[in-house]
Amino acid sequence: MARMKFLCDADRCIECNACVTACKNEHEVPWGINRRRVVTLNDGKPGERSVSMACMHCTDAPCAAVCPVNCFYTTADAVVLHSKDICIGCGYCFYACPFGAPQYPRVGNFGSRGKMDKCTYCSGGPEPDFSTAEYEKYGSNRLAEGKLPLCAEMCSTKALLAGDGEMIAEIYKQRVIKRGYGSGAWGWKTAYRETVAI
Amino acid sequence: MKAFAAAVIAAITLGVLAMFALTSSQRFAYQAFATSGARVSEPGTNLVGPRWNGAPRPDEFESEPHGKAEGEGSHPKRS
């Protein structure tokens, strides 16, 4: 099976936020929950870059490790998913996550903040594929349809790459060689403890 | 023993009061992280919610859409 990863080519990202919108629309994500976001670094200065960031589906995911109810699991495609039936909304995964991926429907206090929601790599949850229950809780399951995450699929500049880690690393490597520069695979060292060697 | 029973009852009572106080002071993510101008209604908390059945809501097309401009459209200016 493939080892699914995200790679944002910051030299191509134009901060159009279309990946964010696509994600929200595809999964009917309510307002205020941002499974994907675009962060601009060095804003307004030379060398400014924007990076689209969501759950990176880490190797040895910290969220899964700290979860007090073990609601996380990793699929055969190395996608980190969680069960909203078991989640207690404690927020420890947010404390552990290096990318700020976990989101909660209520933010006022710890007591009743609801079940955690995060990027599913467009692959639903523990419920049967394409079931109503799965769509209600996690959104659509594109991976089961043989499609890659929508955010990356519709990226207008093809900055956001999704797919097998080795493949997207190779695509990125070719780009860097061709154009002569590259700001690197953002978050890879933190998420996968490796980076794209050019 | 009476003091113990009273203590347990008081603890539960205060706990329930705290529950109501905390729950009522809860803020939704859509209130906290989305500006009011971007919302047309209360969006719920958990994706499409438990009543979702895959079909478009019956009231989605029958009723008048929110915020639709009425009257004749203005003519674009010609320069």
Add this chain to the structure above:
Amino acid sequence: MRRATTLLSTLLVAVTLGVAAPAFAQNPIQADGVNPMGARPTADSVNEEFLFKQDSKIPGRISIPDQKAAILIQPQGREYQAFREGWLPWIGALVILGMIAALGAFFLFRGRIMMEHSQESGKKILRFNAFERFTHWMTASCFIILSLSGLNYIFGKRLLMPLIGPDAFGALAQWAKYSHVYLAWPFMLGVAFMFVLWIKDNIPNKIDWAWIKAGGGFIGKGHPHAARFNAGQKGVFWMVAGFGAAMSVTGLMMIFPFALTDINGMQVMQVVHSVIGIVFIAGILAHIYIGSLGMEGAYDAMGSGKVDLAWARAHHDLWVEQEQARTASGPQLKGHPAPAE
């Protein structure tokens, strides 16, 4: 004529520009994308390595109103993970099981500290009034629920989840979380009440030092002098006050996440809360032991509120004298044993 003037001025501008052009040519503008400062904004960009050298996290700008989301990468979560999953279970298990083992060893070595009977045995003296007992038990019952639900955050998935399955454990953990968050409030109130009620009897003084040097009656024979609370009880009081305050502060910070701190602050709060919580539980285990199984006659103080006068004379002689002097005829002193409640 006007047209000629326009033509002439255009020509003039063109000539001026043409003259000025060599001056511009000295600037290092040679091709697109190369700016006068020599920087190459297209190729030269910020990168992860450079930003991590400046700061331990990578902050940026974001267009959504959630400012927490503006931080792109914060690898400190790995350290929090290492503590929570690597150290915390071991600390918790060692401290709590260590305390249980120590108490068991003490019980085997010393046995139950028995009451020493005298001619005053059978008479009762009021040690804690109804409100004091109410406050104690409100705090205590909350503490037991809080400690069990708190330990569930650490050990639940390791011990309970394999036994009862993930779904049942998820439901249980949800209720444990609710009870932890909501019963924290009566607990905090109880700690505050106890602090106000007993602070005047818990100021450390010279008698406490003598009590500690004499071994507090745990080691050897006889009981050193003690007022209403001996040094050990004062220790428990100050532990509850101090740890209770620390747990309250860190707990409140966690009940209202990100109200005052950022994510690193929340991680630190969680670490402090868990470590103090474990030490607190171990300390209270010792308190429960000596107040029930460990010493005959001690439980009555919080059970019925009235203790045997002989026990009180042995353990809190100065306090008994004070009480008897205060009420010579003594409404607290009863010639007959009080009925057990």
